[in-house]
Amino acid sequence: MVVPTTTPVRQDTVAPPPPPPPSSHGGIPTVDMSAPGSRGALSRQVARACAEQGFFRAVNHGVSPAPGARLDAATAAFFALPPRDKQRAGPPSPLGYGCRSIGFSGDAGELEYLLLHANPAAVAHRARSIDTDDPSRFSSVVNEYVGAVRQLACEILDLLGEGLGLKDPRSFSKLITDADSDSLLRINHYPTACTIHKLDHDCQCKMKSNVRTKNGNVVNPSAGARIGFGEHSDPQIISLLRANDVNGLQVLLPNSNGKEVWIKVPADPSAFFVNVGDLLQALTNGKLVSVRHRVIASTCRPRLSTIYFAAPPLHARISALPETITAGSPRRYRPFTWAEYKKTMYSLRLSHSRLDLFHVGDDDSSNVGKGEKE
Ligand SMILES: C=C1C[C@]23C[C@@]1(O)CC[C@H]2[C@@]12CC[C@H](O)[C@@](C)(C(=O)O1)[C@H]2[C@@H]3C(=O)O
Ligand SMILES: O=C(O)CCC(=O)C(=O)O
């Protein structure tokens, strides 16, 4: 893990012992969730990574590999279907099967995906167009995976609550275990450079790889390093990502001089990569930071990634927890509901720093020209 420079908020008067020496995986903070030692040390380590990088690799996390393997097999089988069969589960609304196009504002990436609501009723409904042979088999594979990964998400959120010294350490996990939680599951399939023309054909995309620049030249923005999934932060509370052994994920982290640089995340199929989302940044008054990340797809093997986006119910009010507001750290964001935030984000481009729009007393000029809908 990158050596921390700040300590997360605590109400204790006695300074806690510093977390164990950080470990690193190609510059990526790594937390061993089963390391011997106290829970307090683990919670401070998790809070430190989320405060400084907004991102960490969780190893020895206790999630059995079986549900992930079953889900990978089911989704790989779906992506291998003929285009016409896959399109039965699309176009994305934003849920469903999507190819190349991301969101509603003109963003594109070299991928195809399934975006599912994580609640069992929604999964059962969607499964009918994804696995026409045996929808209930697909549903049970998804539900089993979601159950396992949600448990890990709750454990991480509880550690964060403890590490931040919250009065109710379960404040974060309660939001995602609510029966009306709006959590999502996304499975991204990035085809290889060699088969990208096939994806062009399969998607029957109106969108072309070539684009005309302002001066009239025609360029292919995806030549060479191809944007698999463009730069963004995840809007929800926390995201847990697991992928196969194909690289591609990059995160924007501060280097030792404080300059933000793109760090390539070495693939690790046995780990979960944990991202702080915009809502957790808002709930902690900016103590935890929502990390910007992207996928550059340039390998010879397809990348398959599965991301669980843990979200509160639509009506949940997102307001900085009182413990995170102090005289030296006044409220940064005005309260809002997740529904309001979602509506705003779907009106904006993928790369938009949308949380800035909720900054108290901000005239939003910092966001002008940064990814607005064209
Ligand atoms: C362009 C967009 C796609 C997205 C919604 C948005 O308007 C901006 C955020 C995007 C994102 C990124 C993380 C997740 O993959 C996602 C499902 C989400 O909640 O926010 C996507 C949205 C999407 O693809 O629908
Ligand atoms: O597919 C990946 O590895 C990451 C994709 C991502 O960041 C997302 O879907 O929000």
Ligand SMILES: [Fe+2]
């Ligand atoms: Fe993401």
